[in-house]
Amino acid sequence: MFKSIFCGLSIFCLGAVARAQGPGYVFSEEDKIYQKVADVNIAYDGEVRSLSGLYSQGPVVIALIYTRCSGVCNPFLLQVKENMLVADSDERSRVLVVSFDPRDGSGEMRRLAIRYGLDNDGGWIFATTPQISELINSVGFNPVWDSVRAQFDHEALLVGINDEGFITRKLTGLRDFNAFTSLLRSIRNEFILSYPLPNENMVFSCFSYNPETGKNQPGTGLLLLLLPALLSLVVVFVLSRRHDRKPRF
């Protein structure tokens, strides 16, 4: 009886550990890392330029959207805009918003820029490209046309490109500010030695990575590391309260 309880419990625990390590982390984000982005032609402001001409002037964040999207594209762009305001206050990086829908023309992209109030912002480029399949293949992005809904079935994707055109970091889905800043740091060629995989069941995480400072911030777990020293101070204090004025020996 006792044995079977232990056995059941431990099997359950093991299963939980295995499950806990699975979800949360999007493994496709690691795909195409450090590969060069396709040097496609992009059209904006009435001109056609090469992508390499753009990134050679400084790192670029590519956001892939399409204007007729009724799903994730709008909240996604809004979030990128807000994050850029805070995280890129020194305006060292540019955001290239590219449509992956062949139906989008320069007019649609212009209207999109105006809608977000970014039409006169030098840090933002709203562009189309005739070589869209080359671009999305090179960054590992796979939108699928759903003819029933007349929408693309796709996830939100941000791609960080450094000034040599290498993909340094990708973010899939709507992500938090920390993840966003880690992308910005990576396109500026800062080496982040290690990062944790998110885990929902983990209460006492040792360090949470803060991309703003580039350091791991103390998490709740770290407080546990301080606890032994603090507790033993308390022990010393308590024990020493019983000091006899006169030596007893």
Place this chain on the structure above:
Amino acid sequence: MATLQLKKLTSVWIITILVLFVLAIVFGILMRFNQGNAIHLSPVGFYSMMTIHGLTMIGIWFVAGMAAVNFLLQRYIKVSAGINVFALVLTVIGVVMLWLVTFVGEFHTGWTFLYPLPFRGAWKEWATPLFLLALGVLGIGWFVWSAGMLFQIFRKYRPAQAFAWQHLRKGSPEIETPPFILISTVTLIGIITCLVAAVLLLVLYFAEYFSSGSFVNDALLMKNLTFFFGHTLANEMLYLGLASLYELFPEVSGRPKFKMTWYVALAWNCTMVFILTAFFHHMYMDFVQPFAFQVIGQMASYFASVPAAAVTAFSVLAVVIKNPIRWSLTNTLFFVGVTGWLIGGVGAVIDATISNNFVLHNTLWVPAHFHTYNAIGNVLFSLAFFNWAANEFGGKGHTDKFTRLKMTLLIIGGSGFVIMFYIGGAYSVPRRFNVYPQEFSSLSILASAGALFACLYLAVIVWFLVNTVNKCLKVFSAA
């Protein structure tokens, strides 16, 4: 001074420790022969042995230091015999549980039981909870023991006096703190701290074990806690040994007692603080550990060990050089022990340097250095105390006509044994391999050679055991 009761208790400690020591050495020798392909153990057999070897060695030399400090503290303060008995009983229960877990339950995580390995191994299901429980039993016994002694120290000395802070100021202080009290205080506080870390670790393990998967631990945090406990305990046990050296070495050599000076006070206060972060050097190769911690780890590793080692070595040398010394087995053991400790310390400092650790971490260099400062360092301090105590109990003088022979064999056996580790470690042979792959086959002969040297060491230990146990048993017949 020492009551008959305390003598009896200490005798029981000494006999238990020496018997367990011999058994644990035998396991060690078997493991080295297995690595040298001279014998063939099953992997589970090998790793169960490795686990119990580590646990036993850490455990017995820790309690050896504790028993010695407890005995010698009686010279300054009154220490509770009840707590000593309590610690003895819990230690024996804990050890029996651990032996059950490893040999019947086939539990083989190594003594570091890095999370989540205890949940992920091929052993009996009851082994993991029983193992954690055994650690809990030992932890409680040892916590009560150290808190009890600390309590008694603080009854006589204010904390500032126990830390010898009055010696850091100019002029000679009114109340002098004996070095033994300072080292004992510093060490006992360190022990309490790392036992608290152990409690936290166990709580987290049990929380995960009983949470049915809704609570998962962070592997990095668990690793930090494991070494907070494990590394610090292994370090503090060395300092327990040193406490008895400070107390006994000048005395048995026929020299005046060590005086407290500001260097000694400063060095040991340094040790007390730095020792608490030195364990970070176990995480050098975990790149996720914040860089600041890695730097602190390297700093603390240097500053926890170097000042205390330098002060101790100099004090011992100043006693000996060109002075009339009454050499006996006791002070020769202390003297050789300091040498071994320093040599092991050099190996440790080399490994605690991050750029070296990159190619030394988890190679045989690690067992090389810790076997040096244990097998021919700390163990000798405790053996010296055992020998001294046994002579006190046995009532015969402190002379031993075989001192030179015993020491020579011990030194040859011990250093031959560790040299094989060092060579293997420098040439990248991994530690904790039950057999070596093809590329190290030329170096695996070193393992067998090391085992042969260890046999020599074992022979001296058995000889020592017979002598010491005979003397210790006289305490019981005297009553």
Place this chain on the structure above:
Amino acid sequence: MDDKHTFTLVLFFLLTVGIVAVFLYAYLSSLPSSSAKGGLTNPKKKRFLLFFILMEAVIILFTLTLPRSPYFFFANSTPSKVVFVAARQFSFAMSYQTIAPDTQAPAKAIELPRGKPVEFRVTSFDVNHGFAIYDMSGNLIAQTQAMPGYINRLRWVFDSPGEYNILCLEYCGMAHAFMRTSFNVK
């Protein structure tokens, strides 16, 4: 058995010989217990000198070695190749693509360029493992830990072509010694 490893060993043995020499001298210089008092003259001053030299040595050692820590290796270059490493009891999976926990390890052999920085992204799907790279003559040249829940990134430049072995250096269970893989540098 290259120079760095031999150097470490020789340095260690030289220091050991020094320590042993000092203690042997002390032992031999001690007098029979019946003789008159001799002793070290002015030990406090000598002690201070020794202490001073030691602390200086420690600080110099610290400042010299810290910049050579592996955390800074090739931090400013873009790796020409990324290898994803997932360790499990008792095997390594290596791939140019990410490895998800529920997939089988791809069987494709890994080939890395010579003289260019490569990056290993190392994680574990169960317990702690080690990821240690051994060169053709059996020397450990670089390592990091494979820890569940974290990805550690190790960058390295391989100067000579050949087959490099990966061994697990963190004890992970009964087949720990047999947990290995290899890759080629061309």
